[in-house]
Amino acid sequence: MAIREAPRMRSKLFFATLAAAAIGLTLIAGGCSAREDGAAPKVEKADDAVAGDKSQSAEFSLSAKDDEGFDLPEREEIRQKRKLSPGEEVFVVGTDDERVDTSSTYAFVIGIDGKVKVETTDSDIAEVLVVRSARKREDLQRQKVEISNDECLFIRIRSAEALNSAPKVRNRLKRLAQMGARLPEASSSPEPAPEIRQRVVLRLPRKANIEISQIGGDVTFGETGGHLKIAGVTGNVRVARVAAEAVIGDIDGAGAITGAVDITFAPLNAGAIRIAGVNGDIDLHFDGAVNADLNTWDVVGDIKPDFPNVEMRESEPVWGGLKARVGNGGSLIEVHDVNGNVTLSKAANRD
Numbered sequence: 001m002a003i004r005e006a007p008r009m010r011s012k013l014f015f016a017t018l019a020a021a022a023i024g025l026t027l028i029a030g031g032c033s034a035r036e037d038g039a040a041p042k043v044e045k046a047d048d049a050v051a052g053d054k055s056q057s058a059e060f061s062l063s064a065k066d067d068e069g070f071d072l073p074e075r076e077e078i079r080q081k082r083k084l085s086p087g088e089e090v091f092v093v094g095t096d097d098e099r100v101d102t103s104s105t106y107a108f109v110i111g112i113d114g115k116v117k118v119e120t121t122d123s124d125i126a127e128v129l130v131v132r133s134a135r136k137r138e139d140l141q142r143q144k145v146e147i148s149n150d151e152c153l154f155i156r157i158r159s160a161e162a163l164n165s166a167p168k169v170r171n172r173l174k175r176l177a178q179m180g181a182r183l184p185e186a187s188s189s190p191e192p193a194p195e196i197r198q199r200v201v202l203r204l205p206r207k208a209n210i211e212i213s214q215i216g217g218d219v220t221f222g223e224t225g226g227h228l229k230i231a232g233v234t235g236n237v238r239v240a241r242v243a244a245e246a247v248i249g250d251i252d253g254a255g256a257i258t259g260a261v262d263i264t265f266a267p268l269n270a271g272a273i274r275i276a277g278v279n280g281d282i283d284l285h286f287d288g289a290v291n292a293d294l295n296t297w298d299v300v301g302d303i304k305p306d307f308p309n310v311e312m313r314e315s316e317p318v319w320g321g322l323k324a325r326v327g328n329g330g331s332l333i334e335v336h337d338v339n340g341n342v343t344l345s346k347a348a349n350r351d
Contacts, residue, residue: 059081060079060081060127060129061127061203062079062119062127062129062201062202062203063129063201064077064129064131064199064201066131070114070133070197070199071131071133071197072133072134072135072195072196072197073133073135074133074134074135074136074137074139074140075131075132075133076131076132076133076140077129077130077131078128078129078130078131078132078145078147079127079128079129079130080126080127080128080147081125081126081127081128082125082126083124083125083126084105084107084124084125084126084151084152084153084204084205084208085105085124085151105124105151105152105153105205105207105208105209106152106153106208106209106210106211107126107152107153107154107155107202107204107208107209107210107211108152108153108154108155108210108211108212109155109156109200109202109210109211109212109213109215110155110156110212110213110214111156111157111158111214112155112157112198112199112200112214112215112216112217113157113196113197113198113215113216113217114197114198114199114200114215114216114217115199115200115217115218115219115220115235116199116200116202116212116215116217116218116219116220117199117200117201117202117219117220117221118202118203118204118210118212118219118220118221118222119201119202119203119204119222120203120204120205120206120208120221120222120223120224121203121204121205121206122205122206123205124205125203125205126153126202126203126204126205126208127202127203128147128153128155128200128202129200129201129202130145130147130155130157130198130199130200131198131199131200131201132145132157132196132197132198133196133197134194134195134196134197135194135195136194139194139195139196140196142159142194142196143157143158143159143196144157144158144159145157146158153204153208155200155202157198199217206222206223206224206225206226207225207226208224208226209226209227209228210224210226210227210228210229211228211229211230212229212230212231212233213229213230213231213232213233214232215232215233215234215235216234216235217233217234217235218233218235218236218237218238219233219235219236219237219238220238221237221238221239221240222239222240222241223240223241223242223243224239224241224242224243224244225243225244226244227244227245227246228242228244228245228246228247228248229246229247229248230247230248230249230251231247231248231249231250232249232250233250233251233252233259234252234253234259235251235253235259236253236259236260236261236262236280237251237259237260237261237262237263238260238261238262238263239262239263239264240264241264241265241266241287242263242264242265242266243265243266244271245271245272245273246263246265246271246272246273246274246275247274247275248261248263248274248275248276248278249274249275249276249277249278250276250277251277251278251279251280252278252279252280253279253280258279258280258281258339258340259278259279259280260280260281260282260283260340261275261278261280261281261282261283262282262283262285263283263284263285264284264285264286264287264347265284265285265286265287265347266287266288267286267287267288267289268286268288268290268291268292268330268331269331271331272331272332272333272334273331273332273333273334274332274334274335275334275335275336275338276334276335276336276337276338277337277338278337278338278339278340279339279340280339280340281301281340281341281342281343282335282338282340282341282342282343283343283345284333284342284343284344284345285344285345285346285347286344286345286346286347287346287347287348289327290307290326290327290346291326291327291328291329291330291331292325292326292327292329292330292331292332292333293323293324293325293326293329293330293331293332293333294322294323294324294325294326294333294335294344295322295323295332295333295334295335296321296322296323296334296335296336296338296342297320297321297336298320298321298336298337298338299320299321299322299335299336299337299338299342300320300338300339300340301338301339301340301341301342302341302342302343303321303322303341303342304341304342304343304344304345305322305324305326305344306343306344306345306346306349307326307327307344307345307346309326309327310324310325310326311324311325311326312324313325321336326344
């Protein structure tokens with residue numbers, strides 16, 4: 001694992017920069033709001049005993065059944081259902097360059113310490129269900145759930161305490177350490193942070209552009225026809241079908257378990273597929289004819305393009321890398337900084 005540290009750090013920096021740029025450009029250009037002004041988001045809340053008001057329950061179709069026994073005793077549901085209008089200007093970052101998409105809405109999910117499940121439909125209605133649980137009811141007040149009311153859909157969960165001061169404190173301590181100053185000793189018996197569990201279920205328009213980052217659990221995704229970016233996930237990433245450009249990166253597992261990536265792609269067009277910084281196996285499945293240029297490097301594991309018409313583009317194999325043309329070439333598939341096997345195959349041949 002030591003030999004993977006430098007590439008993993010490079011990929012983390014790359015995707016951290018990418019995420020920061022995407023947040024700024026998307027929220028400004030598309031009208032999404034990060035709610036830094038402290039404005040209360042418009043949400044619906046329902047406890048288990050009440051399950052919300054009757055009209056909301058009748059219209060809201062997402063459920064939050066705890067099949068895995070994950071939730072703690074004190075449980076809260078936050079629900080929202082609304083129509084998403086096409087964005088006026090939505091900047092999509094992470095492809096060959098920055099581009100403007102004026103025909104699709106944008107959904108952005110960040111900072112969920114638990115599983116995220118996304119279902120998609122052909123409608124323009126978005127449904128959001130956030131489930132939080134703790135051992136004590138008051139512990140839930142130590143978090144802030146933000147759901148935007150703008151043209152775009154922005155979802156974030158963060159601590160309600162010292163939201164703006166924590167980064168400043170960390171930077172100050174870092175500067176003091178670099179100057180050789182003695183840092184204050186930690187308290188011998190600090191108050192333990194409360195355990196708050198989260199999980200999110202979404203139903204979104206299939207054509208929406210979607211970005212998901214900083215997730216502490218598995219990400220399960222349905223079919224999508226918009227641009228997809230998933231970064232900073234501690235868990236597995238599984239996507240049923242992608243029909244546009246995709247950027248996946250900084251995927252790791254919990255503890256000794258690696259984070260696997262399993263994605264099926266619709267017949268390729270000129271869009272690019274970029275995957276980097278994965279601590280686990282990558283399985284990519286393709287519908288229809290596959291005409292692509294494959295470029296991989298810094299892969300600790302086997303690279304297996306399982307297609308009948310693959311032409312190697314290097315006269316001699318390179319350790320940890322491979323360049324090949326699949327079919328007639330065309331769409332770019334780029335995979336690097338991987339601690340695991342990389343397999344590409346026809347969707348019809350998958351188990």
